[in-house]
Structure formats: C-alpha cells, structure tokens
Ligand code: NDP
C-alpha cells in the first residue's frame with residue numbers, strides 16, 4: 001500500500017488485532033506509545049477488534065498500569081474507560097520462555113474473545129473481498145536496544161504463529177555504528193522477515209517531512225528547479241533549547257550525530273535529494289532513498305565543526321559535564337555542523353549542510369533550500385531566493401523572494417510568502433508522528449519506516465567520523481547553554497556550503 005492511500009476503512013477492518021507493547025512500564029510507552037494508541041482509538045482509527053497488551057518486568061497492579069496508560073492522554077472519562085477496556089498488562093521477564101508462553105496465552109485468549117465480538121461489514125464489497133478474522137499481532141519494542149534481540153528471539157520461539165500476520169516495531173537507536181547495526185539486523189532477520197520489521201524513525205511520521213515528497217513532485221515550479229543548475233546549497237538544521245538533563249547517561253554514549261543526524265536528519269535529506277520514485281509504493285520510495293545515499297561519501301572530520309555546551313553565561317543553566325551521569329572527561333559532541341556531498345548528476349557541487357545542537361538559543365527544525373544567484377544581470381547583487389520548510393515548532397513553508405519595495409523609485413526588498421499550516425488548515429488536525437506511524441504499521445504500509453539497506457548506507461556515511469570522535473581525535477569547542485553554538489557555527493555554511501546570507 002502506498003503512503004497516500006490510507007484506507008478510510010481501516011477502522012472498519014474486521015481483523016483481530018493484538019498490539020503488544022514490550023517495555024510498557026517505560027518512558028516511551030507512557031509518553032508516546034499509549035497516547036498514540038489512544039489518539040487512534042479516539043479518532044476511530046484502530047481496527048474495531050483490538051486488544052492492547054502491555055508487557056514488562058515490573059510487577060504493576062491494574063490500577064498502576066491504568067495510571068501509566070492514561071497519564072498523557074486527554075478524553076472524556078467514558079472514552080478513557082472504553083479505551084482501557086481494550087488494555088491489559090502482564091509482567092514477566094524478557095529472557096524466560098515460559099513467561100512468553102504466558103503472554104501468548106493472554107494474547108490468544110484476547111483473540112478468542114474478539115472472535116466472538118459482533119462482526120459488521122462496511123459494505124458488501126468488503127464482505128466479499130476480504131478474509132474475515134485475519135489475526136494481526138503488532139509487537140512494539142518500547143525497550144532499550146540491549147533487549148531487542150532477546151525479546152525478538154523469544155517472540156519467535158514462543159509467541160509467533162505463521163498463520164498470523166506478525167509485525168515487529170523497533171525503535172532507534174538501530175546499532176551504534178555500521179558493524180553493530182549489521183549485527184542487530186542479522187539477529188533480527190533470523191527471526192523476522194524484512195516485510196515484518198518496522199524500524200521507526202518518528203521524523204518520518206511528521207507532517208512536514210511527509211510533505212516534502214508532495215512539494216517536490218506535485219509542483220512543476222519545484223520539480224523543475226530541484227537540481228544543481230538552480231540550487232546553491234541545502235541546509236537541514238535541528239536546534240533544541242534544552243540540554244540532556246536527565247538523559248546524560250544515554251546521551252553520552254551516543255552524542256548528537258548518532259542521536260539525530262544519522263537517523264532523523266539523514267532521512268529528511270534522503271527524501272529531499274532522491275530521484276522521482278516510479279510510484280508511491282513503499283518499496284519504490286525506499287529504493288530511491290537508499291539509492292541517493294549511495295552517492296554520498298563518508299563525512300570528513302575536516303568538514304565538521306563540533307561542540308559541547310558549558311554552563312549558560314548567567315550561570316543559571318548547567319553545562320553538559322555538570323550532569324552527574326556524564327563523565328568529567330566526556331568528549332561527546334552536543335553540537336555538530338557538517339557537510340554532505342552527493343556525487344550524482346543532480347547534486348554534484350551542491351553542499352548539504354547539517355547542523356544540530358542541544359542547549360542552544362531556540363527550538364527549530366528547518367530545511368533551507370537556497371537557490372543560486374539570479375542569472376539575469378538586470379538586478380545585480382540581489383539576495384538569493386530561498387525555500388524554507390519548517391518541520392517544527394509550527395509547521396510552515398515559506399519562500400523568500402526579491403520584490404520591488406512599494407513606492408516611487410526602484411528599490412528592491414526581500415520578502416516572504418508564507419503558508420503557515422495551523423493558520424491555513426484550521427479545520428485539519430496535524431497528527432502526532434507516533435499515531436501516524438502506528439496506523440501505518442497496522443495498515444502494513446512500510447513507506448515511512450527505514451529499510452535495512454537505507455540504514456546501512458546511513459551508517460556507512462557517519463561511521464568513520466564517529467569512530468574518529470570516539471577515539472578522541474576531534475576537537476570539541478565549548479558554547480554556553482542558550483547561545484547559538486560554538487564559535488564558527490554561524491559562518492560554517494558560508495565557509496563550507498556556498499551559503500550567502502539573505
Ligand atoms: P526506558 O529506559 O524507560 O525502558 C523501557 C522499559 O524497558 C523499562 O520500563 C524497563 O521495564 C525495561 N528496561 C529498562 N532497562 C532495561 C534493560 N537493561 N534490559 C531490559 N529491559 C530494560 O526506555 P524508553 O521507554 O525511554 O525507550 C525505549 C526505546 O525507545 C529505546 O530504544 C529508546 O532509545 C527509544 N526512544 C525513546 C524515546 C523517549 O522519548 N523515551 C524517544 C525515541 C526513542 P521493566 O524493568 O519493567 O521491564
């Protein structure tokens with residue numbers, strides 16, 4: 001199924017659906033997975049016959065479990081009550097076969113109950129064309145990666161049934177570098193087929209990321225100019241105004257490049273840069289994304305600027321190493337700017353600049369496409385046109401163009417045409433990425449999930465640089481919490497990326 005053909009009848013599906021959330025006692029489950037499931041339920045988008053099974057080691061009462069499930073959701077008491085009636089919790093280990101057998105018994109019992117629920121048909125075609133009572137099991141790994149393979153192998157040994165549709169959802173990080181990612185994939189592929197695996201990158205569920213393919217291929221204006229003849233450089237920037245407080249332990253072994261660049265930002269880049277897919281089918285899109293990544297050589301340390309934040313200038317915000325879970329000699333970057341080159345005919349000579357920083361002055365994730373200087377000599381020295389796609393915080397697309405300044409005379413000005421999503425589409429809801437992605441998992445749409453070959457290419461591009469950083473070969477420049485980044489970061493796109501300030 002393709003990304004733009006979301007079946008309106010999903011809620012009418014008669015499939016018997018079991019969603020098993022491993023790590024149900026954890027942070028992701030509480031903050032994202034259960035709220036996303038509730039959003040789908042509330043919007044009548046979960047299949048009619050659904051059970052949600054939480055599973056983790058923590059021995060929780062029904063009351064405690066309900067508290068976790070509902071702590072980040074909003075709805076009427078009746079709706080919440082109805083949602084909870086679809087949920088249950090089982091505690092057990094991740095290592096013992098008998099615990100998974102118990103879980104299987106709970107799932108099977110739920111499936112039997114659902115089989116007795118009244119079946120309604122959306123229409124006669126549905127009745128004629130579909131097998132009623134397909135069983136779908138979604139295994140959602142809201143777990144630390146160290147537990148992925150053990151749980152996957154126990155699911156396969158004790159829960160998996162071949163006549164059931166089995167989907168396994170795993171969360172980033174998918175490995176630590178190219179080799180560990182290959183190992184993880186190899187291990188997973190011993191138990192699950194690639195078609196059963198959904199590697200989540202929540203950026204692929206974001207509305208403005210999904211919009212890039214539309215913007216590029218549904219508009220002549222952009223499709224005609226989307227190449228090195230017209231585009232000078234592209235910047236993908238991620239800024240967060242908070243540090244790693246509370247997550248220092250996790251973050252210190254990963255760093256900003258593994259945390260957001262090797263996954264979220266490279267995914268955005270691959271959609272921005274791919275060739276037109278043959279169709280909107282998931283495999284056609286993923287073929288093109290993987291293909292463009294093959295033209296990118298590994299990032300060079302010389303074309304990188306790295307930083308680590310220190311306490312804010314007024315002393316009110318702590319430095320990265322003030323976190324007790326961060327080693328005092330940590331050389332983990334919390335800021336990085338780097339250049340990617342795509343050596344194909346479309347993009348040769350167009351630098352793609354990625355910048356990402358924690359504890360900087362603003363919250364923003366944007367794509368900035370800067371066009372070349374106007375070729376006409378009628379207006380010398382004018383600024384360059386730009387297209388900006390704001391992924392967050394407020395979804396928007398705007399262009400910066402040179403216009404005549406109103407009034408007598410012929411002065412020029414730079415002005416913007418803006419499409420601000422919440423203002424323009426006031427009657428439309430912008431879905432939460434996790435809800436959109438879960439719906440795709442249920443609907444078996446892989447378009448917005450990372451395929452093994454894409455992942456491997458992404459690691460190939462970043463692994464040599466990451467190893468150099470891990471070996472202490474990189475210099476990290478300090479920057480105060482709440483600043484724009486280390487010295488040189490503002491000039492970086494000009495120095496390495498053809499960028500000209502507008
Ligand atoms: P948690 O650390 O909260 O772990 C989830 C659950 O897993 C815990 O409640 C615990 O449950 C179990 N667990 C914890 N440590 C271990 C261990 N060493 N071995 C086995 N089980 C363990 O993780 P998150 O919920 O934050 O994240 C889950 C996954 O999602 C990770 O891969 C993370 O990188 C990813 N992720 C998280 C995001 C977030 O916002 N939290 C955002 C994006 C991705 P119990 O002890 O009860 O079994």
Ligand code: BG6
Pocket residue numbers: 202240259260365392
């Ligand atoms: C996560 C990273 O994957 O993405 C976090 O681990 C980061 O460090 C987050 O804050 C950003 O996601 P979003 O949706 O808030 O832009």
